[in-house]
Amino acid sequence: MNRRQFLASTAAAAVLPMPGRAAQTPLTLKAEAVTGQILPEGEGATAMLGFNGSMPGPELRLKRGAPVSINVENGLEEGTAVHWHGIRLDNKMDGVPVVTQNLINPGSSMAYRFTPPDAGTYWYHSHYISQEQVARGMMGPLIVEDDTPPDVDHDITVLLSDWRMEESGALVDEYTDMHSVAHGGYMGNFARAFLSKEQVQQGDRLRLRLINAATNRIFPLAVSGVAGKVVALDGMALKEPRDLGDLVLAPAQRADVIADVTGPVGFDMMTRQGAYRLADLTVAGRNGQRQPADIPALAAPELPAPGTPAQHLTLTMMGGAMGGRHGGANIWAFNDLSDLHETPFGAFSRGETARITFVNDTAFPHGIHLHGHHFYEVSSDGSLGDLRDTSLVAAGESRDVICVFDNPGSWLIHCHMLSHSIGGMRTWVKVA
Ligand code: C2O
Ligand code: CU
Numbered sequence: 001m002n003r004r005q006f007l008a009s010t011a012a013a014a015v016l017p018m019p020g021r022a023a024q025t026p027l028t029l030k031a032e033a034v035t036g037q038i039l040p041e042g043e044g045a046t047a048m049l050g051f052n053g054s055m056p057g058p059e060l061r062l063k064r065g066a067p068v069s070i071n072v073e074n075g076l077e078e079g080t081a082v083h084w085h086g087i088r089l090d091n092k093m094d095g096v097p098v099v100t101q102n103l104i105n106p107g108s109s110m111a112y113r114f115t116p117p118d119a120g121t122y123w124y125h126s127h128y129i130s131q132e133q134v135a136r137g138m139m140g141p142l143i144v145e146d147d148t149p150p151d152v153d154h155d156i157t158v159l160l161s162d163w164r165m166e167e168s169g170a171l172v173d174e175y176t177d178m179h180s181v182a183h184g185g186y187m188g189n190f191a192r193a194f195l196s197k198e199q200v201q202q203g204d205r206l207r208l209r210l211i212n213a214a215t216n217r218i219f220p221l222a223v224s225g226v227a228g229k230v231v232a233l234d235g236m237a238l239k240e241p242r243d244l245g246d247l248v249l250a251p252a253q254r255a256d257v258i259a260d261v262t263g264p265v266g267f268d269m270m271t272r273q274g275a276y277r278l279a280d281l282t283v284a285g286r287n288g289q290r291q292p293a294d295i296p297a298l299a300a301p302e303l304p305a306p307g308t309p310a311q312h313l314t315l316t317m318m319g320g321a322m323g324g325r326h327g328g329a330n331i332w333a334f335n336d337l338s339d340l341h342e343t344p345f346g347a348f349s350r351g352e353t354a355r356i357t358f359v360n361d362t363a364f365p366h367g368i369h370l371h372g373h374h375f376y377e378v379s380s381d382g383s384l385g386d387l388r389d390t391s392l393v394a395a396g397e398s399r400d401v402i403c404v405f406d407n408p409g410s411w412l413i414h415c416h417m418l419s420h421s422i423g424g425m426r427t428w429v430k431v432a
Contacts, residue, residue, distance in 0.1 A: 125140075322363035
């Protein structure tokens, strides 16, 4: 083996071992001003931002293990950058201005090249003044297809968000008022779900890919008219499908559900005032072919097995309204520091397993997102629980996670309530 072959094969095998596959057709995403129909048909349209003329942006469907190039063109009047949320990719392609790239200036473009290692439900969104650009619509679904898809009649993406709007449909142009930053964050007064298909038949088996694309809102969800199970969270297959029950999705979290249609299908957000309808799926006709069958588990993701943790770190969320004092210079902080500093919160040698305790010492829930990796939430009995990229920690609670830091680079860790992130609740880790 010559020297060049040796380098090429270690590079390919290091983080994401998988058989080489042919490159996929290059894609283009143009960030631009769009007009969206957020309010019901017949009501006012909304001037907002989006990609390729639509909000949400187009659903990108990628093949696992095959290199892709996505050219992001900036048709906005301000800079931007796009983050491929949940994809374990090369650090340079992570889409975080200053940390992993320069801004894409108006009129410029950047080709993001990566090879998605894991099948599942992901999403993409702006990572520049994201509390504003995402609230204005810069997001879309990113699906990495299964090598062998489960046997379903429809694969439907359900993207949830909320918007602060006038009666006319115009967005209220206020994304960082200090009151909401210090509380639960920017919240819309109108919420809905966008479905990639509108009609199914009674008896159909569905795969639903639920994505919470809201900037700050936690969605407690109820799906009616189906009988089924949750099969994946944050893109990663569960070992055993789990009862659907009531799902809770923090901002950026995803859930995949496989379910059979038993009646009119509705998606509701559960609120103290009752159910708030986010979307309906019309049921017309009957599927006479489909036989009852158990809900299968999806293929297990190929992630490195955790070793014995070499470090145990604590990440304490601090600040906000009704919170105690902290040493940070902004509204929110981690471990007494607000915003990004030169020293990372954690430094790991590549491949090292670490345990991190997320402590929520504030009066609000937070959804903590780590870039470039998935981690295991540790269950109450101490065993490895779900693999996630965003972990919801309730006010006053804490959660341990275990992560194999196998992806070299500088990676953000921040609250995905984007108002909290801009309000200081962000830091980073270094893997070398
Ligand atoms: Cu989904 Cu740092 O983001
Ligand atoms: Cu938060």
